[in-house]
Amino acid sequence: MxxxxxxxxxxxxxxxxxxxxxxxxxxxxxxxxxxxxxxxxxxxxxxxxxxxxxxxxxxxxxxxxxxxxxxxxxxxxxxxxxxxxxxxxxxxxxxxxxxxxxxxxxxxxxxxxxxxxxxxxxxxxxxxARFGRSLFGSSAFSGALDPAEVRGLRDREGGMLVDVLAQNGVDLDRAPEAASRxxxxxxxxxxxxxxxxxxxxxxxxxxxxxxxAGVERHRFHFSGQASHAGTTPMDRRRDAGLAAAEYALRVEEIGRRHGGVATTGALALRPGIPTAVAGEAELLIDLRHPQAEELASMLAEALAAAEAVAAKRGCEHASEPVWRIEPIPFDSRLIAAxxxxxxxxxxxxxxxxxxxxxxxxxxxxxxxxxxxxxxxxxxxxxxxxxxxxxxxxxxxxxxxxxxxxxxxxDPPTGMRAHGLHAERVEQLHERREVRVLGRPPNDRAAAPLELEVRARGHAQVREQGEQVLDPHQPQPGEDRPAPRGQLLERGAKPVQLGRVKPQPRGVAAAVPLIQLHGTVLKHGEALVDGRRTTEDAVADEDAGSTSAFVFR
Incomplete structure (x- = not known):
């Protein structure tokens, strides 16, 4: 007992x-x-x-x-x-x-x-359920929530997420601070x-x-031509409603074929009256699978199916991602318990x-x-x-x-360390390298864990919990990147390479997890063009990948 x-x-x-x-x-x-x-x-x-x-x-x-x-x-x-x-x-x-x-x-x-x-x-x-973005609070806690990605979300009545949050005492821009816990x-x-x-x-x-299981949730739009229901011949119609209906059936087939699940959970037609052919249709699909590779294949087929259906029905189409999460395994020691x-x-x-x-x-x-x-x-x-x-x-x-x-x-020991020390994250393209400077495995008194980012001869060091920014160029008159907290621009878009994850007090862990572009990597994992995979799979990736990191 x-x-x-x-x-x-x-x-x-x-x-x-x-x-x-x-x-x-x-x-x-x-x-x-x-x-x-x-x-x-x-x-x-x-x-x-x-x-x-x-x-x-x-x-x-x-x-x-x-x-x-x-x-x-x-x-x-x-x-x-x-x-x-x-x-x-x-x-x-x-x-x-x-x-x-x-x-x-x-x-x-x-x-x-x-x-x-x-x-x-x-x-x-x-x-x-209201804004289509699941796990809002827990993703803020994990560090995966990007306020910019959800700022424009609206509910069915047109209410803005940012406004609804404010009415409940939540400032969207401060939500990521939940990760401090x-x-x-x-x-x-x-x-x-x-x-x-x-x-x-x-x-x-x-x-x-x-x-x-992992989830891919996407919104699809089909645009045809609204026209009179009684006077438009069947062979002259550009019916966005039928395009959406056929597409929903294609999505169902994709789920069955891959052994996953695929759902069309929301569908809206415009003008939405019985006397008019639908000129616009919007639907929300939800794809799930416990294996990352299968989930990626399901999404690729869903995108291709939308293009095929739109062409068949004489419609235009567009899609946008709503939310995704990769398959997540739980801790083996806690599963055993x-x-x-x-x-x-x-x-x-x-x-x-x-x-x-x-x-x-x-x-x-x-x-x-x-x-x-x-x-x-x-x-x-x-x-x-x-x-x-x-x-x-x-x-x-x-x-x-x-x-x-x-x-x-009887808690598992070293819960957040994953048994790693002095490991590194390496970016394989564009001559960038991210290196973890870890303390010795049993050295509790060592200096705080640090992350070193190198690019084109320049380097910056960050302690755990600090941001790691893209050192694309040194500041004028300096031979090193900008100081902590300043985003360096590449074109118009600042690039954040990662963040050294903090560790709980009392845990003599050797090295933290690494978060890159909102994705936390563990030992042996890699991030290629924003998609988490394994280190072994990196060699098989398309040589045209523009961004790849490996946590070794």
């Missing part, structure tokens, strides 16, 4: 029922992020935290945090999200938040501090419903999760890969992370019919509590 207090699963389920009573109804959960129902859900969470003497505070990205002080840091973070899709289910995300609250409550009521600080987090806008955390755990049929079909009550917890609570150590997206995927870019799944009745989620039998919820909550206690009492 794992050390630590037992989570009261009955109380956690009662909290979920109360949340559903306040923010749900006959049409399902109504907790669309940044809206009234979501704020009511957070108010309830604040009340429940207050019962155990804790308060919640937001970070610059709108994530909500509460902390139960332990004997040491870095802390263990537990959580999920309270926001829902419109007319969604009562458990999606909320289960993980209330289970995390249950762990904090159990330790608070035990009367002894946990072995390390516990933090509860409710991530902001996991769903992305990384320094205080050692690992992240999340409980979630499966949102699929596998566990129920196999008669299992809980499972460990190996990671999350999750399997042990599930075996103890549910009698099975089944491991699944999640086809759904979760905040843990973003967090896993920068912290060891793991998840536990509960079964979903009939595999239904993102709908008011979403449900899980209470005995299965109780088992999942028990497994999650066991996992949390295991990590608290």
């Amino acid at each position: 794992s050390g630590g207090p037992v989570v009261n699963s009955g109380r956690a389920i009662a909290d979920l029922r109360e949340l559903d009573r306040r923010t749900g109804g006959t049409d399902g959960a109504q907790r669309l992020c940044w809206g009234d129902g979501w704020r009511e859900a957070r108010a309830l969470l604040g009340e429940l935290l207050g019962e155990i003497g804790l308060t919640a505070e937001p970070d610059p990205a709108g994530n909500l945090w509460a902390s139960l002080e332990g004997e040491q840091e870095p802390a263990l973070a537990l959580g999920s999200h309270l926001d829902s899709v419109p007319e969604g289910g009562w458990l999606d995300g909320a289960l993980g938040v209330m289970a995390a609250l249950g762990v904090l409550r159990a330790w608070s009521e035990a009367g002894v501090p946990p072995p390390r600080t516990l933090m509860l987090v409710d991530w902001a806008d996991e769903e992305g 990384q320094e205080r955390l050692a690992a992240y755990l999340e409980l979630h419903i499966e949102q699929g049929p596998v566990l129920e079909a196999e008669g299992l009550r809980a499972a460990a999760v190996s990671g999350c 999750a399997r042990e917890a599930c075996r103890e609570a549910a009698g099975s150590d089944r491991v699944l890969t999640s086809g759904a997206l979760h905040d843990a995927a973003e967090v896993a870019r920068v912290l060891p992370a793991a998840m536990v799944f509960c079964p979903s009745t009939s595999g239904i989620s993102h709908a008011k019919q979403e449900d899980t039998p209470e005995p299965d919820l109780a088992t999942g909550i028990e497994a999650f509590g066991l996992l949390a206690n295991r990590v608290l009492s």
Whole structure:
């Protein structure tokens, strides 16, 4: 039996029922992020935290945090999200938040501090249902959020994301400051419903999760010619609506062919009346696959299919990326601990890969992370019919509590170091080199970790947490690049090569992860033209690549 207090699963389920009573109804959960129902859900969470003497505070990205002080840091973070899709289910995300609250409550009521600080987090806008950009808060935490990429997003009513954030006390330009909390955390755990049929079909009550599938989300526009529905001959039409419909079927075929999933989740026609041929059509597609290579192939085929359909229907087409995330594996040591917890609570150590997206995927870019799944009745989620039998919820909550206690009492060592020291990141084109100057493996007293960037004879050194900028030219009269913080221009666009990731206090790690162009690289990984791949694959890349980095 794992050390630590037992989570009261009955109380956690009662909290979920109360949340559903306040923010749900006959049409399902109504907790669309940044809206009234979501704020009511957070108010309830604040009340429940207050019962155990804790308060919640937001970070610059709108994530909500509460902390139960332990004997040491870095802390263990537990959580999920309270926001829902419109007319969604009562458990999606909320289960993980209330289970995390249950762990904090159990330790608070035990009367002894946990072995390390516990933090509860409710991530902001996991769903992305309003603006199409999922994992807003957790991507700000991981450092993957670029305010410039989302600044122009609008909802269906034309509301601007930047304005809606401001109404909720979030300054978009300051949202990336949420990443500063990384320094205080050692690992992240999340409980979630499966949102699929596998566990129920196999008669299992809980499972460990190996990671999350990658996602490519894109918006496609087809432009034809609006015309009279009664007088335009069928063979003279340039029907954007039919182009969109045919394209949606092509997207479905792509998902089936690659063993992934492909969804057309939104479709709008203009002028949108029965007496006119549609002159404009817009649709939003979502492609997912657990393998990066297959996902890239799916996207390439989807782009080619749009061109083919547009030509066939006499339409023009355009597309724009909305959001993407590569397949993310979870920490192998934490997966093993999750399997042990599930075996103890549910009698099975089944491991699944999640086809759904979760905040843990973003967090896993920068912290060891793991998840536990509960079964979903009939595999239904993102709908008011979403449900899980209470005995299965109780088992999942028990497994999650066991996992949390295991990590608290026996955390993996060197969590964020990945066993590296004095490694380097090398850019293979344009004569640039990024070098990590690491401390010796067991030297706690060494100087802070540094990153050296060299280009055409010039160099700059940055400590962990500082920006690494493109040293394209020295400043006038100087033989070195601009000082810290000044962006050097190439043409009109400044280029940021990377950032040395900070490490948590108390961890004698040898070298940090490296973040390049918003992507965090681990040992043996590479970034080629903005796409993460493996070092071994770099040699096979097209010789025309304009930007390639390898973390060796």
